[in-house]
Every structure is written in structure tokens, then in C-alpha cells.
Amino acid sequence: EELSGIVMPLLLGGMDTTAGRTGNAFLRIDADPALRRRLLEDPAVLEIATEEFLRRDTPVQGLTRVVTRDAQFHGRQLKKGDRVMLMFAAANRDPSTFACPHDIDLDCGTNRHLAFAPVVHRCLGSNFARAMFRVMITALLRxxxxxxxxxxxxRLADAGDVYTVKHLPVRLTPGPREGVGPPACASRTA
Incomplete structure (x- = not known):
């Protein structure tokens, strides 16, 4: 029961955010033909692309917390019980940290974004979410x-703190797809 209580939130907790991140990434890829070309031609950049998609269009925009004791923060007085919003999306676009904060930069090197929250509040499933996203985006591009x-x-009008696509219609050229066999009825004889 205890193991189930740990594993289920880990698996289910990332479904909407991973789907949201994939939709957000597909929108970004669609809007930038050079980015699409680079991802198709050089799959080795997918690791940094994953981090850049997380930074640029993170599905979790922020997180609220309750102040546990009176404190001074950057000249502002916070009182015990106040609610504060940590805006990961704003931190991920900070021009003092990121050279081109509004772009997907596949040559940026290390990327210290806050898409999975900082320090003790870090998402337990962050590594699993990264792996799921890389598999999804690789399959989508292929x-x-x-x-x-x-x-x-x-977009979902009110998805709490998740920035995600609700409806994303896609146009594609019909034809054979990798890994897909003929329909079951095609092998039958009349």
C-alpha cells in the first residue's frame, strides 16, 4: 500500500505535464522551421532541446506556498500565513541568466531552469518526465x-497551474508510417 502510494503519484502526476510539454514543444517546432530541421538532422541535440523546451514553455508555470514565519524578502515584509507565488516561468526567462530567454537555444550549454521547481520542492519524477518527453518527441519527429x-x-482555460494545449489539430502527408503494419482487414481473403 505504501509503495503504491509512492509510485502512482509519480506515474500519474507527470501525465498532464508531459503531454502539455509535448504540445508546447510541437507548437514551438512548428513555428520555427530551422529548429525542426536541426532536431530532425541532429538527434544528438535532443537532450539540450528537452531542457530548453522545459525552460521556454514549461507546463508548470509556478507554485504557491504559505509563508511559515514573518520574514523580510528583497525589501518586502512577508507575514506568517501569507500566500506567495513562485513564478518558475518568469525565472526561466530571466535575461540576467539566459542570453536569449525567449528563444530555444540548442547551443546554450548548461541550462539551470526551474521547470521542476528548486531544491527541496523539486519534482520527484523529473528524470522520468525527461525520459518520457524524449521518447515522445523522438517518435513525433520520426x-x-x-x-x-x-x-x-x-489551450485549457483553467488548468490550475498547468500551461497546456487542450486541442492541437495537426496536418500531415498521408503515407506509410514507420513501425506500422497493414490494417488487420488487408490480410484477409474474400
């Missing part, structure tokens, strides 16, 4: 290299 967004795109 199977739909010419896929393009077909507006209208609809």
Missing part, C-alpha cells in the same frame, strides 16, 4: 516529420 499545426489551437 513519424510525423512534416506534421504542422492546423489552427485553431485551444
Amino acid at each position: 513519424r510525423l516529420p512534416d506534421g504542422h499545426v492546423a489552427p485553431p489551437v485551444e
Whole structure:
């Protein structure tokens, strides 16, 4: 029971955020043909691309906390019981930390974003989420290299603190797909 209580939130907790990050990344790839080309031609950049997609369009925009004791923070008085919002999305676009904060920079080197929250509040599933995203985005690029967004795109209006796509129509060129065999009915004889 205890193990189930640990594993289930780990697996289920990342589903909406991983799907949201994949939708956000697909929108970014669709809007930037040079980025798409680079990802298709050089899969080795996928590791840094994963971090850049997390930084640029993190599905978790922030996190609220309750102040546990009176404190002074950057000249502001905080009182016990006050609610504060930690804006990861704003920190991830800080121009004093990131040279081109609004771009996906595949040559940036180390990327110290806050998409998974800082220090003790860090997401337990962060490594699993990264692995899931890399598998998803690799399959998406391999199977739909010419896929393009077909507006209208609809974002979830109120998904709490998750910035995600609700409806993302995609146009693609029909044809054989990698790893997909013929339909079951095609092998039957009349």
C-alpha cells in the first residue's frame, strides 16, 4: 500500500505535464522551421532541446506556498500565513541568466531552469518526465516529420497551474508510417 502510494503519484502526476510539454514543444517546432530541421538532422541535440523546451514553455508555470514565519524578502515584509507565488516561468526567462530567454537555444550549454521547481520542492519524477518527453518527441519527429499545426489551437482555460494545449489539430502527408503494419482487414481473403 505504501509503495503504491509512492509510485502512482509519480506515474500519474507527470501525465498532464508531459503531454502539455509535448504540445508546447510541437507548437514551438512548428513555428520555427530551422529548429525542426536541426532536431530532425541532429538527434544528438535532443537532450539540450528537452531542457530548453522545459525552460521556454514549461507546463508548470509556478507554485504557491504559505509563508511559515514573518520574514523580510528583497525589501518586502512577508507575514506568517501569507500566500506567495513562485513564478518558475518568469525565472526561466530571466535575461540576467539566459542570453536569449525567449528563444530555444540548442547551443546554450548548461541550462539551470526551474521547470521542476528548486531544491527541496523539486519534482520527484523529473528524470522520468525527461525520459518520457524524449521518447515522445523522438517518435513525433520520426513519424510525423512534416506534421504542422492546423489552427485553431485551444489551450485549457483553467488548468490550475498547468500551461497546456487542450486541442492541437495537426496536418500531415498521408503515407506509410514507420513501425506500422497493414490494417488487420488487408490480410484477409474474400
